[in-house]
Amino acid sequence: xxxxxxxxxxxxxxxxxxxxxxxxxxxxxxxxxxxxxxxxxxxxxxxxxxxxxxxxxxxxxxxxxxxxxxxxxxxxxxxxxxxxxxxxxxxxxxxxxxxxxxxxxxxxxxxxxxxxxxxxxxxxxxxxxxxxxxxxxxxxxxxxxxxxxxxxxxxxxxxxxxxxxxxxxxxxxxxxxxxxxxxxxxxxxxxxxxxxxxxxxxxxxxxxxxxxxxxxxxxxxxxxxxxxxxxxxxxxxxxxxxxxxxxxxxxxxxxxxxxxxxxxxxxxxxxxxxxxxxxxxxxxxxxxxxxxxxxxxxxxxxxxxxxxxxxxxxxxxxxxxxxxxxxxxxxxxxxxxxxxxxxxxxxxxxxxxxxxxxxxxxxxxxxxxxxxxxxxxxxxxxxxxxxxxxxxxxxxxxxxxxxxxxxxxxxxxxxxxxxxxxxxxxxxxxxxxxxxxxxxxxxxxxxxxxxxxxxxxxxxxxxxxxxxxxxxxxxxxxxxxxxxxxxxxxxxxxxxxxxxxxxxxxxxx
Numbered sequence: 001x002x003x004x005x006x007x008x009x010x011x012x013x014x015x016x017x018x019x020x021x022x023x024x025x026x027x028x029x030x031x032x033x034x035x036x037x038x039x040x041x042x043x044x045x046x047x048x049x050x051x052x053x054x055x056x057x058x059x060x061x062x063x064x065x066x067x068x069x070x071x072x073x074x075x076x077x078x079x080x081x082x083x084x085x086x087x088x089x090x091x092x093x094x095x096x097x098x099x100x101x102x103x104x105x106x107x108x109x110x111x112x113x114x115x116x117x118x119x120x121x122x123x124x125x126x127x128x129x130x131x132x133x134x135x136x137x138x139x140x141x142x143x144x145x146x147x148x149x150x151x152x153x154x155x156x157x158x159x160x161x162x163x164x165x166x167x168x169x170x171x172x173x174x175x176x177x178x179x180x181x182x183x184x185x186x187x188x189x190x191x192x193x194x195x196x197x198x199x200x201x202x203x204x205x206x207x208x209x210x211x212x213x214x215x216x217x218x219x220x221x222x223x224x225x226x227x228x229x230x231x232x233x234x235x236x237x238x239x240x241x242x243x244x245x246x247x248x249x250x251x252x253x254x255x256x257x258x259x260x261x262x263x264x265x266x267x268x269x270x271x272x273x274x275x276x277x278x279x280x281x282x283x284x285x286x287x288x289x290x291x292x293x294x295x296x297x298x299x300x301x302x303x304x305x306x307x308x309x310x311x312x313x314x315x316x317x318x319x320x321x322x323x324x325x326x327x328x329x330x331x332x333x334x335x336x337x338x339x340x341x342x343x344x345x346x347x348x349x350x351x352x353x354x355x356x357x358x359x360x361x362x363x364x365x366x367x368x369x370x371x372x373x374x375x376x377x378x379x380x381x382x383x384x385x386x387x388x389x390x391x392x393x394x395x396x397x398x399x400x401x402x403x404x405x406x407x408x409x410x411x412x413x414x415x416x417x418x419x420x421x422x423x424x425x426x427x428x429x430x431x432x433x434x435x436x437x438x439x440x441x442x443x444x445x446x447x448x449x450x451x452x453x454x455x456x457x458x459x460x461x462x463x464x465x466x467x468x469x470x471x472x473x474x475x476x477x478x479x480x481x482x483x484x485x486x487x488x489x490x491x492x493x494x495x496x497x498x499x500x501x502x503x504x505x506x507x508x509x
Contacts, residue, residue, distance in 0.1 A: 246273065293354040
């Protein structure tokens with residue numbers, strides 16, 4: 001296998017709108033957790049929401065009483081958490097985009113890391129003192145990092161951050177874009193820490209203050225070249241990216257944060273414009289808002305509990321966004337069972353299309369048909385678009401574990417059992433696999449080919465690790481969801497987007 005140059009895939013697309021942005025490279029099953037149905041008995045609520053886990057701090061007792069204990073899931077969550085614990089830069093707190101390939105920092109991965117530390121505290125994997133010191137160091141570094149319109153030696157501009165940063169200096173990596181979605185994922189993690197660290201301790205007060213300053217500094221009004229929509233980003237060399245966030249995807253959290261801003265808010269019409277381009281259609285199951293890769297159905301749900309709350313669009317459809325993500329998850333599993341592409345190993349427990357690494361950008365003959373394989377790309381299956389080359393990512397099931405644990409947990413366990421050390425290691429699941437790609441004479445961009453088993457990635461990716469840790473915790477205890485319900489900025493953003501119902505109506509404006 002040829003050695004991988006970590007900067008060789010400068011054309012690799014980014015997870016956010018991978019079809020339109022450039023990114024640099026860089027068995028123990030839970031029996032019958034929930035029964036599931038494609039039709040909701042109460043049209044205003046999710047059909048199969050997980051059992052209410054109760055308030056944070058009661059996790060062991062609640063998990064035992066609700067059956068949410070599972071040694072495999074325990075191990076998966078702890079191993080995945082250690083990606084952030086072990087690999088965070090000791091001085092900057094920044095998190096690498098990937099490992100072990102040498103890498104720059106991913107701003108989105110930092111947001112997931114900030115979210116992971118309180119989970120580690122609640123699980124007893126780190127002390128509260130260690131957790132808050134890590135969080136405070138990271139937040140202070142980000143707040144102090146140089147900002148400005150220049151093209152180098154800065155971390156961002158107008159309170160927004162560049163997609164990738166140098167691990168040591170925190171400066172912009174090469175010519176990556178000032179990224180609205182990656183900034184939003186970072187700030188979501190910061191606001192979670194703001195609400196979680198609520199004790200009367202000087203470090204916790206400093207966390208709350210610093211997170212508040214970071215959030216208030218972000219000028220969302222700057223990145224709207226085509227208002228009311230939010231643009232994807234900006235570069236000092238050539239200005240705004242010619243794409244906006246519209247239609248259903250991971251940018252719900254971006255709009256909620258921009259709407260809730262006390263300093264630089266966007267108008268409520270932005271949410272209506274965002275939802276106006278939704279695609280509502282059936283696909284291997286009941287109708288839902290379509291988006292091909294599962295990450296778009298997962299990321300915003302890490303921090304926002306959409307169960308029982310609805311905007312105007314979902315009120316018209318009689319479900320909520322949680323149920324929408326559940327349907328998308330079950331749709332992908334049904335697609336894998338149908339396996340229209342005839343890819344190897346697809347089935348009821350081997351499924352999951354999302355953004356991930358792949359073996360190579362090459363077209364090859366597979367059993368008499370031509371298949372175009374890709375490196376890093378958005379793998380997808382939906383009514384709106386499909387991109388499937390036989391490459392699967394465990395984070396697709398892991399990030400959906402809170403939506404449909406009755407199918408996600410068996411899938412994760414089956415992948416660990418079937419592929420063993422080729423897919424599973426010190427930080428849980430490696431990024432991706434492709435059992436169909438068995439070619440040993442093709443130069444690979446990532447990973448390795450195991451004779452008789454297929455292609456396996458050899459990297460972990462930070463934005464894959466984060467949703468696994470977080471959504472396991474949301475399933476088990478609701479820690480992030482319940483904590484973020486207390487955050488006034490999240491509640492304000494949801495209300496300005498037109499959400500009503502459930503926990504939101506019980507909170508004071």
